[in-house]
């Protein structure tokens with residue numbers, strides 16, 4: 001299938017869209033089979049020094065902030081391991097408390113107790129030496145969404161002190177240090193156009209990340225974009241499928257933002273070529289506080305509950321959910 005991206009993003013022909021989804025699933029299945037990998041998400045801190053205009057955790061917002069201790073994080077991993085998780089994703093805002101020393105100590109402790117598990121970090125922008133230390137301590141993967149591959153669009157979504165070039169440099173540094181790297185973007189963010197989306201796809205095609213996280217933009221109360229409409233579920237699904245067809249080996253999550261926007265959002269993402277789900281392992285009392293956007297899923301449930309729910313949903317659509325790390329396979333080459 002040669003990709004006519006303009007047409008696929010704009011067509012109202014349902015057959016063209018169904019064909020795209022079918023091709024995406026064929027390519028995924030050829031690499032990974034009918035398997036969906038689970039990642040246990042641990043939201044380690046809601047403190048953030050940044051002020052991204054779209055985010056419900058931005059610095060200017062007055063909200064209750066928390067951070068998890070090393071012991072709390074280890075407890076989340078214990079719960080997750082017993083539930084069959086073999087990847088832990090430690091995600092948080094850019095919080096100065098999480099110094100290299102502290103993160104390295106936590107990473108080493110998790111690796112020591114769970115040598116069969118992969119660790120993914122998602123702690124925002126850091127310097128090369130910092131990324132190097134975390135990698136040395138045992139981190140396997142790093143998620144850092146590029147947010148948009150268009151510099152002017154980036155400037156519209158972020159305050160002047162944040163720089164598109166630095167974000168891209170971080171991604172290149174992570175790659176150079178041997179991480180499995182994830183980039184990604186929101187669909188329907190303010191200022192996004194067909195042209196900026198095509199740049200996102202061109203960037204992914206060139207950078208060949210091991211993971212790509214995309215989900216619809218969802219307005220967050222109290223932010224400058226609180227009244228901006230949410231992104232489209234349909235467009236998000238098409239983009240997932242296009243990315244899968246372009247890059248069959250990529251690990252592609254069915255994000256919670258999609259699940260938040262549509263009751264069957266994650267199932268539909270799998271049917272469009274996604275192959276990763278990320279149930280929340282954060283302690284029940286901190287979940288509602290990690291409010292990146294409004295009405296985030298499963299803010300009141302327990303780890304075991306959200307894991308069982310997602311597992312059941314995946315099985316119901318004929319996918320296996322193995323207890324494996326689910327590393328990127330094959331090559332980043334085209």
Ligand code: 5AD
Pocket residue numbers: 054055056145147184185186215216217218219220257292293
């Ligand atoms: N809607 C959807 N996604 C968001 N993110 C931040 N704010 C929002 C929002 N309002 C995404 C960003 C960020 C990731 C952690 O969450 O892409 O990289």
Ligand code: SF4
Pocket residue numbers: 048049050051052055056057058059092093094124
């Ligand atoms: Fe902080 Fe990330 Fe939110 Fe930006 S998107 S304000 S870096 S938590």
